[in-house]
Amino acid sequence: MKSKKFSECLLLFFKGLAMGSADIIPGVSGGTIALITGIYERFVFALESINLHFLYYFLLGFKDKTNFKKAKKSFLSINFAFLIPLALGILGAFLTLANVIGFLLETVPTPTFSFFFGLIFASAFYVYYTHKELFTFSSLVFIGLGILVGYLIVGLESIQLSHSPIMIFASGIISFCAMILPGLSGAFILLVLGQYEFLLNVLRDLTHFEFGMIFFVFVYGLGGIIGLLGFSRVLSFLFSKYKPATVAFITGLMIGALRKPGMQIITHPDNMLLTIASLICGIFIVTLFSMFEWKKKQRIRVE
Numbered sequence: 001m002k003s004k005k006f007s008e009c010l011l012l013f014f015k016g017l018a019m020g021s022a023d024i025i026p027g028v029s030g031g032t033i034a035l036i037t038g039i040y041e042r043f044v045f046a047l048e049s050i051n052l053h054f055l056y057y058f059l060l061g062f063k064d065k066t067n068f069k070k071a072k073k074s075f076l077s078i079n080f081a082f083l084i085p086l087a088l089g090i091l092g093a094f095l096t097l098a099n100v101i102g103f104l105l106e107t108v109p110t111p112t113f114s115f116f117f118g119l120i121f122a123s124a125f126y127v128y129y130t131h132k133e134l135f136t137f138s139s140l141v142f143i144g145l146g147i148l149v150g151y152l153i154v155g156l157e158s159i160q161l162s163h164s165p166i167m168i169f170a171s172g173i174i175s176f177c178a179m180i181l182p183g184l185s186g187a188f189i190l191l192v193l194g195q196y197e198f199l200l201n202v203l204r205d206l207t208h209f210e211f212g213m214i215f216f217v218f219v220y221g222l223g224g225i226i227g228l229l230g231f232s233r234v235l236s237f238l239f240s241k242y243k244p245a246t247v248a249f250i251t252g253l254m255i256g257a258l259r260k261p262g263m264q265i266i267t268h269p270d271n272m273l274l275t276i277a278s279l280i281c282g283i284f285i286v287t288l289f290s291m292f293e294w295k296k297k298q299r300i301r302v303e
Helices: 002-024 030-036 040-048 053-060 066-076 080-096 098-107 109-130 139-153 165-179 186-192 196-207 214-241 243-256 259-267 272-302
Strands: none
Touching: 002 030, 002 080, 002 098, 002 186, 030 040, 030 109, 030 272, 040 080, 040 214, 053 066, 080 098, 080 196, 098 109, 098 196, 109 243, 109 259, 109 272, 139 243, 165 186, 165 214, 186 196, 196 214, 214 243
16 A cells, blocks of 8 residues: 555656656646546645645634634645645756756757657647537637737847846746646746746756855745636636536647747757757657556446
8 A cells, every 4th residue: 555655646746757857848837747547636636735724824823722723624635645746746856857857858849849749749639538418519619819929929029127026026926827828838938028047047056056146036935826726716616617618618728838849949049950850759659658558447436
């Protein structure tokens, strides 16, 4: 039993690692990775389980000790078993893979974007295939809306804003909201807001144990946490009440977001053999994950 729990935690850690790696790249979403690894809805509802009621009850406990029990109950209702290994994986990717991703984007940008083009394209097909029963004629409206929103957002031009704590905080809120939406890239939003290069350099400094700019990491992280907690509640509501429309919109969003990696491939057709191989590799990985998830569901049904 313990070994099973450990293997589940380890798997979640690696999924978090993959999500964090994707979130570093402009035009790619960690939400897409969560989707193809079969944890997206669970991820959204786990985020929604985070509440600060336990702090409220804890403070009230000094007046009435019965509130300490309420604080404990509220605290334990948070899905830590899922969130902690996933968060460690995402954080691990930010701290250890920032240099690797930066190197790939600088040396082989087109094959790198080609890999994620294949990943996103196959993911959109995967969502449709696994939710076919939810798609109706009316779903086309939400797919079209998702395509339009995704296409327009990834086509935004970068603006130059200051790197003040307030702007970094606001960028954290906006980019983290984008990170949990499949198709929308938190890194790309940072690029649009003129904060991407600055924050990537801060992360690179941390990997070299230079902590002079660590304050900005805390400010960005605080904004991100607030954005995540707020937006996850919106998403969980939409999945609970309007799942067909939400899934259709997300599918369209991923298709529209293909504009970013697609334009990189078209405008910089370098090393075509490696680019095509990367594209196939991206599609293959999604296919592999989808087969794994299908076998897992079949095994659960048998049990």
